[in-house]
Amino acid sequence: MDDITDYSFRELCKEFGADLLITEFIASEALNRDAEKSIRKMRFSNNQRPIGIQIFGADEDELLCCLDVVEQAEPDFIDINWGCPVRKVAGRGAGSGILQDVPKMLRITTSIVKKATLPVTVKTRIAYSSDSMVVTDFAEALQDTGISALSIHGRTKTQMYSGNAEWTLIGQVKSNPRIHIPIFGNGDIVCASQAVESKRRYGVDGILIGRGAIGNPWIFEQCQRAFAGEPEREISVAERVDVCRRHLQMAIDFKGERTAIFEMRKHYGNYFRGLYNFKPFRQALVATPTAEATYAVLDRIKEHYI
Ligand SMILES: Cc1cc2nc3c(=O)[nH]c(=O)nc-3n(C[C@H](O)[C@H](O)[C@H](O)COP(=O)(O)O)c2cc1C
Structure with missing residues (x-):
């Protein structure tokens, strides 16, 4: 896509x-x-x-x-x-x-x-x-x-x-x-x-x-x-944050901070779908202009939900 x-x-x-x-x-x-x-x-x-x-x-x-x-x-x-x-x-x-x-x-x-x-x-x-x-x-x-x-x-x-x-x-x-x-x-x-x-x-x-x-x-x-007939695995918030962070890091390495920050915005809603009262975090994620600020929001998500 x-x-x-x-x-x-x-x-x-x-x-x-x-x-x-x-x-x-x-x-x-x-x-x-x-x-x-x-x-x-x-x-x-x-x-x-x-x-x-x-x-x-x-x-x-x-x-x-x-x-x-x-x-x-x-x-x-x-x-x-x-x-x-x-x-x-x-x-x-x-x-x-x-x-x-x-x-x-x-x-x-x-x-x-x-x-x-x-x-x-x-x-x-x-x-x-x-x-x-x-x-x-x-x-x-x-x-x-x-x-x-x-x-x-x-x-x-x-x-x-x-x-x-x-x-x-x-x-x-x-x-x-x-x-x-x-x-x-x-x-x-x-x-x-x-x-x-x-x-x-x-x-x-x-x-x-x-x-x-x-x-x-x-x-x-x-x-x-x-x-394989196995049950679904529950994906923890910690794992979601860690994978999202790795995704962002790889995207930055591959296409630079500006483009990566912008394109990653399409993924955040689904990475954290279903989390109670997530809206303020989501708004912060799609508004942050730098990688550093985005990582800080991801840390806050982890602290808040764990
Ligand atoms: C944002 C976006 C970009 C897409 N880009 C491509 C593409 O580059 N090549 C392609 O074959 N299909 C592309 N598609 C179509 C999807 O591959 C897929 O055929 C379509 O979304 C239906 O499948 P889905 O319901 O699993 O999404 C794109 C779809 C979306 C929403």
Whole structure:
């Protein structure tokens, strides 16, 4: 997820049991221009393997051209984002915008698979809109492009993030006897029991967790435990503070204090979700301009709740 699953957060997701990681999406044009921020988004530790670098774009030449620099970073696979609905991406035919032109999506995907030496996977949505071609109609053709796995978010482009993810269609793709590549389901999984239930009900090969992981890298551990038939582990406030502190420290080391302080604000609400009367602490966390002041607030949280 953009500005969320950066290097530092992925380290924690891996530590807490994520099986597979994917970078934030990275614009092919920016990679071809050698834009520093985009090149940095491709960095990962060996610890984070298996990892995919996710690319997006609307222009076939740009997408093909960026493969060289992506492959130089040596990820385990390359993931194409045909799912992002935001206007500045989809509006120009990238992300889920391409679902308005499925033949173009198939053509570009075929070219990418042909040129890439690494496995290529695709992340997409169930359709562009409720009256356009749905994933059950084009999943086989996508498979025929030579991709190694397909991830499906159960919403249309026009739904953006509203309503509920429609897992029935994901299940139908998975149960198509002609589909042999792994199918990963995605959408609205925020706890381990939902992950277990969705896997059981829809038979998918794996589950992608997005928003449910924000400020909650433990969700992967809880899923691993649930799949192994073990009970949830209670995460203490002390552990939450310590992991949040490590997250901030790694983010600062990786992208500098200013950016790290700003981006970490997206995680605090979930790190400390459910704590009684947390509002003043939360307000302090999102207002502090320096690392030092943030660490001081984290210390106060620990003292207050333990
Ligand atoms: C802030 C934000 C950024 C996202 N960035 C990406 C991205 O870069 N690449 C991607 O494939 N999906 C991205 N997504 C979509 C999520 O990966 C996921 O498909 C979607 O949120 C539904 O799953 P969830 O309910 O588990 O969050 C993003 C979502 C959010 C909320």
